[in-house]
Amino acid sequence: MQETIHQLALGFTHLLTLSHAASLVVGLVVGMLVAVLPGLTLVMGVVLALPFTYGMDVTSSIILLTAMYLSGTYGGAFTSILFRIPGEPLDVPLLWDGYPMARKGQPAQALGWVLLAVFWGGLITCVSAVVLAVPFAKFALRFDSPEYFAVVLLGLSGVVALGGGSLAKALISLCIGLMLATVGVDDTYGVDRFTFGVPILKDGIEYLTVMVGAYGLGEVLTRMEQGFVSPTMDSGGRVETRLPRWRDVWELRPTIGRSSLIGIICGIVPGAGATVGSFVAYGIENQYGKRRAQLGSGIPEGIVAPQVASTATVGGHMVPLLALGIPGSGATAVILGAFLLHGVQPGPQIFQTEAAMVYTIFASMFAAVFGMCLLGYFAIKPLIRVLQLPEAVTSAFVALFCFVGAYSARNSLTDLWMIVIFGVVGYLFERFRFPIAPMVLGIILGPIAETSFMTSMIAYQNDWTVFFTRPIAGTFMAFTILALAYPMYRQLRSAWRATRPATRRLQPGK
Amino acid sequence: MTSIKGAVALAGALAAAFCASIAPAQEKYPSRPVQIIVPWGPGGGADQLARLTAKLAEPMLGTSFPVVNTPGATGATGMEKLLTDQADGYSMAIYIADTNALLAGPKPRWKLSDIQPVAVMMQVPSFLFVAQNSPIKDWAQFEKEAKAKPKTLKVATLGYGSVDDMTMQYLASKGIQIVEVPYAKPSERYVSVIGGHVDALYEQAGDVRQFINNKQIRPIIIFGKERLPAFKDVPCSYELGYKIALPQFRSYVVKAGTPKDRVKLLSDTLQKVSANPEFQKFLEENYSAKDSFLPADKAETYLAAQVDDMKEAMVKKQ
């Protein structure tokens, strides 16, 4: 332990060189920009930065990419909360509470909570990376497809409760999402499914188009129908960043604790990552949070839980990357590429052979968390100013961002049609009070769920008990069953009460 | 509303003016960016090749080669994009063995005659790897085990219908029956073998070189006609009597009907790229043959021969 701290302190001193500090700052700023522009994904940004690292020394280049990665998980929060465009799938849960809070006239507070969540998630992830790196790296190796499936199922189940009042509607919406995900070429057999001979269906339905269309364009259309009058938005010149008060933060400590843990675990699991972490954290909050009834109306818990978890996955991803050379996500795969490019082999031996470098990277992660929060703090003010522009003008640009965002993912005109279709679908769902969230969840997690399920069945000769008998998978399955059974029980009880209101008095609370 | 009319009029006037001034002049090729379509996501092997090519080719032709990622449907989405663009030499696509394998499968979405190969850039043999601590020491033992207990050894591959799958099907036809476990995501595939969830991994050596160098996995067989200098002790499939070698290749293609001189210019440029020391280093890191490069005409016959080989491997299984 003392050794670790000593190494880390040395790492901080190494950070003080010009090239390391410069790449930290550049990485933070570029990462933030990439995430704010919805057309650019985090992975894309890291790939684009990779060539610039050819000429740098290895430590600087890893610092640059890691800083981009960290601040990239933050930037998407701005567009999600202010314009309802999720930059990355991991930002989707932020729409459910962050956007309503901003619409209530409190965008500054909403962004303040995000800032707090990022700060905490970032710190906890750095600490976990430093402390857990060596012992827990092996943990990742115990994951195989049954475990992936169990984790994703937990992600799916937690948010089934997102239908708000109606479990049935949530399930239907989820099934629609899962079915949309199956359109196109399937991953296991490579056959066309549900394409009906229509060429544009053969490319499959990209989750990004559903996500950005249903939320971004759908919202623009909804507001257009209302004639772009949003009475709550232009509340005078009082735009200042509102950091949450210490008392309010202390209130949220169970939420923060749960989400940090979820984030770290989802980070270490290869393949799960920030998206699953953020969904699971929101779902868990929905099940066990103290104020779960108000969740979705714009309360801080709904912002803090997913953001803490998604930021907390970053350190988790770095652990298997450094200790085993296994990248758990697209962005870490690129970082691995940068290591190899400079002739450094990540693996168990790296903590001995390249200790100075490893701990400088860890130190840079700590510094990046502070830098990112500082950057965010100053970015909030100008960004909220954008909301005071005429709504018709900003909405036109939001619509354009949706189109360009969808187009740049695959450079395919098909996806533009999908954006229009799902924009209208999103509007209709909103209009008829049908939940969008489960559908988006279904299309994001559906493919992972299906392939990990199919792979498990093939690898274990159709023995479905593997999901329960393998210890890690079994644990996750138990959580899933709990998460599913509890709301069903609640639903049945309330349905029973509703049909027979006279026989029983309403009980307060839970 | 008047402002809109104004905008339209302005745009129209501008367009007309430049139409008149520029269009008649003979266009010098390339006069604008030549996009490289990568039918796979950013960060993968095909993407690395494209970005390296772009970097090296840019000073040679004085134009940029922006990389465009179009992932989806085993490369078919990207091919669709190439084929809907104009055949003017301003779009070329990376075309790899797995995409080519679609042509050997049922109902392909395009034909070999729809595309014009420009150059083959890399040819990489595939391997079977086992975990370093695996009880299986070498190929002989693997073979024995598979024959003694058919369908118990698990091999991680890319998916059904892929080149990996064809090789496994071929082995099955020779009495080596294994359970093929498809993992679409590379990271899961690698964890599966290092974590001991499967017995072997089918992969190209360049993609897993950090695990080889770290002594986490080791090769037991090369699917090719000869051994590689880097792995002198690893037998190749032909010497063991398995006549199968479906190398992973990465090539460039344009749409059929692209003017011959433009294809030639691109092909020549790519040849110069492949001779570049930086590119040679890239080949070496990927354990690719040094003389992988094939110019346009040879690339054409090469691709066709590969499709035939694959069709043959598919027929054998029945």
Place this chain on the structure above:
Amino acid sequence: MPSRLKGVLPYAALFVGAAYLFYDAATFAAAARPGQLGPDFWPRAVLVLLMIVCGCEILRKLLFDRGVDAVVADAPHATPHDEEASAPEPRFPLRLGVGIALSIAYVLTLDVLGFFVATALYLALFMVTGRYYRSRVVLLSSVLGSLAFVFVFMKVVYVSLPLGVGPFKVLSVWLLALLGIR
């Protein structure tokens, strides 16, 4: 009674749709390998779940429902409904229709007009449809906005934005040269 039927109708339609897709899945079920689950297993499992949920809802509506379900809170996505209730907002179905039509037209013409022209037109018309009429702002923001997009997505990060055909292509290519993209 009619209102009860009306409530059942969407679920019945979904049920029929799901049943049809279940049947359609047979077309690709043949790709399965012997002894393994085919590519139809997962979608069919989802469809069965969908049909069960729809069936339950239909039964529930026919047997128990008294029309309260429609107003149940829909928490994490809909706008909070107190807003809806307190301020009945003016609705502009026509403008909404124009907005959708504009978006469709944008995608249709993008390939012909090229990214710059189509985008500038779309932005300007969209603002006007959204009841914003200050012509100078509309014109400036749409033209400069599209230029900024062209610059960012052609120069800084390359996205293969359509150039258009004929004179529009010439304009696009000239614009690229002007922005120093080669």
